[in-house]
Amino acid sequence: KAGVTQTPRYLIKTRGQQVTLSCSPISGHRSVSWYQQTPGQGLQFLFEYFSETQRNKGNFPGRFSGRQFSNSRSEMNVSTLELGDSALYLCASSYTGNTEAFFGQGTRLTVV
Amino acid sequence: DQQVKQNSPSLSVQEGRISILNCDYTNSMFDYFLWYKKYPAEGPTFLISISSIKDKNEDGRFTVFLNKSAKHLSLHIVPSQPGDSAVYFCAASGGNTGNQFYFGTGTSLTVIP
Numbered sequence: 070k071a072g073v074t075q076t077p078r079y080l081i082k083t084r085g086q087q088v089t090l091s092c093s094p095i096s097g098h099r100s101v102s103w104y105q106q107t108p109g110q111g112l113q114f115l116f117e118y119f120s121e122t123q124r125n126k127g128n129f130p131g132r133f134s135g136r137q138f139s140n141s142r143s144e145m146n147v148s149t150l151e152l153g154d155s156a157l158y159l160c161a162s163s164y165t166g167n168t169e170a171f172f173g174q175g176t177r178l179t180v181v
Numbered sequence: 182d183q184q185v186k187q188n189s190p191s192l193s194v195q196e197g198r199i200s201i202l203n204c205d206y207t208n209s210m211f212d213y214f215l216w217y218k219k220y221p222a223e224g225p226t227f228l229i230s231i232s233s234i235k236d237k238n239e240d241g242r243f244t245v246f247l248n249k250s251a252k253h254l255s256l257h258i259v260p261s262q263p264g265d266s267a268v269y270f271c272a273a274s275g276g277n278t279g280n281q282f283y284f285g286t287g288t289s290l291t292v293i294p
Contacts, residue, residue: 073224100280111187111270111286112225125281159224166280169215172224 071096073162073173081179087148090176094141094162100124101143102170103135106157115158118143119166150180184208185273187285195293200258202288204271207252212275215282216245216256219268229256233275261292 074093082088094101103115114127118137135145141162147154157177161170186205194200202216212233217225231238231245231254238245244257258265268289272282 075224102280102282104284109286111183111185112272112284114281114283117280119280127281161224167213167274169227169230170282171227172217174222174224 073160073171075158075160075173075176077176078174079177079179081181082150083181084150084152086150087146088150088178090145090147090158090160090178092143092145092160092162092173094143094160095171098162098164098171099141100163100166100170101137101141102161102163102166103143103145104159104161105129106159106175107155112159115145117166124166147178152180154178155180183286184211185271185283185285187269187271187288189288190286191289191291193291193293194261196263197260200256200261200265200290200292202256202258202269202271202290204254204256204285205252206254206273206283208273208275208283209252210275211273211283213273214245214247214254215272216243217270217272217284218265219270219287225270228269258290261290263292263294266290266292 102117104112117125137143157175159175161172163170215230216228219225268287
């Protein structure tokens with residue numbers, strides 16, 4: 070069974086640009102969550118999608134948005150990038166969202 | 182606010198001995214707890230979970246203990262192996278948090294051969 074796949078693995082962007090990250094969950098999983106990891110901050114919850122609907126949202130500005138497609142694949146978009154957005158962005162999938170989640174390898178975003 | 186806290190950023194243990202990683206939480210509505218292990222440049226890997234109806238859960242060398250009155254959980258690894266060297270995160274969810282998991286900041290475990 071294939072794991073959670075995130076693309077791209079690495080990304081370098083300039084301040085002010087926008088970026089889209091992609092996540093393909095484990096087959097059969099309908100819940101996809103996104104997290105931001107920065108040094109010393111642990112994993113900060115961004116949002117969770119289930120059956121194409123955003124069910125839960127963390128405390129991030131509106132520049133961070135996402136969506137989920139009918140095949141459960143999810144994308145995360147960050148507009149008007151800031152230097153502080155440099156982080157590892159992790160996607161996690163689970164069957165229902167309230168059980169253990171399985172993470173992808175993450176996308177390392179660097180904003181210069 | 183940090184609802185899940187791991188107050189020890191790092192821990193070193195000799196191979197073969199017990200590793201004890203600690204985690205405290207503030208939200209009494211949390212009812213499901215997990216531990217993840219993370220190697221550099223990889224995503225976190227699920228290790229073990231426990232629900233609030235239990236106070237202990239074992240899986241091989243890994244045991245998680247939950248003390249609801251103290252809002253504290255711990256992960257015991259016995260015996261510790263060099264391959265266990267990684268960053269360990271605890272996470273919690275439940276109550277009015279919906280499906281959001283709150284993570285601690287992690288403890289970096291080094292097992293010395």
